[in-house]
Amino acid sequence: MKNTVAILEKPGKMVIKETQMPTPKDDEVLIEVKYVGICGSDVHGFEHGPYIPPKDPNQVIGLGHECSGIIKKIGKNVRKFKVGQRVCIEPGVPCYTCEFCLSGHYNICPNVDFMATQPNYRGALTNYLTHPEAMTFHLPENMSLIEGALVEPAAVGIHAAKMAGDLLGKSVVILGAGCIGLMTLQACKLKGAAKIVMIDILDNRLNKAIELGATATLKGNDPQLTEKVKSIVGEYGADVVLETAGSIFTAEKALEVVKRRGKILIVGSIAGGVPVEFLKINREVTIQTVFRYANDFPATIDSIANGDFDVDSIADRFFNYQDTQKAFEFSVNNKKELIKGVIKVAD
Incomplete structure (x- = not known):
């Protein structure tokens, strides 16, 4: 398996480069990414750089945090998932130890590692990524992978x-x-x-x-x-x-x-x-x-799967992964023709 990643080379320019294949840790899963939603924060990052600029000017910056995919490998301690299952991810990984995490408000964890921003700036626009089991969620059979990528903004x-x-x-x-x-x-x-x-x-x-x-x-x-x-x-x-x-x-x-x-x-x-x-x-x-979400993914997935929440029709423009640059340019320049763009990373 070969892995690539779309990175923000400079404001206004995305490039796709080869990168290492990640190996899941004991409590992680390896996901083949299928779809990634384009968030407003991604568009801002494309135009101007991240909301929170990295301290290191040489920091590699990825974009995208709304994603779905297929489990390809699991760590030795993973129990909820099997290879081949369809999933979406909650893109923030909290520390689980601060007072905010311990009180259930992990969305305001000061040490959270949120995709496409500090501290690691890793984005979902890649062929393969690893993610903690605790922040990965099954998609019901009647939910598409496109809907799975839009669980995050729905939450x-x-x-x-x-x-x-x-x-x-x-x-x-x-x-x-x-x-x-x-x-x-x-x-x-x-x-x-x-x-x-x-x-x-x-x-x-x-x-x-x-x-x-x-x-x-x-x-x-x-x-x-x-x-x-x-x-x-x-x-x-x-x-x-x-x-x-x-x-x-x-x-x-x-x-x-x-x-x-x-x-x-x-x-x-x-x-x-x-x-x-x-x-x-x-x-x-x-x-x-209001800041992101906390403990809202299960209810959001259920609402979509039950037909009470329409995310599918909001996605009105699709782009191929190889056209990531065009996808962001379109998102910047054609707002009258676009509500929600989605990038298809793989079939």
């Missing part, structure tokens, strides 16, 4: 809705109708939200939001946006507002459309400072950041 939406608390009968506004916004939409529906308003500037995303069950959609550049939101959810605003676009504009807009005693959840990664006019929200509004 972000599931976790965000869980962090929002009780949503039964509540009004929800989601700012950003990209992949994460659409996953969050579905998760809020599963939790019983009565009204869900999706906001974005791209028609293809808003059309998909309606397909997936949004109550209404609004254009983010509408000068009457705040008034129109309140005409749908009520004069005081929404019970819950989720920011999933990762922009200062949407974070500021969240302050305008949230109800008194409502809750704002910041799901997107926002670069730069967000000015907060506290007089606008000095009505017992809660602002909560």
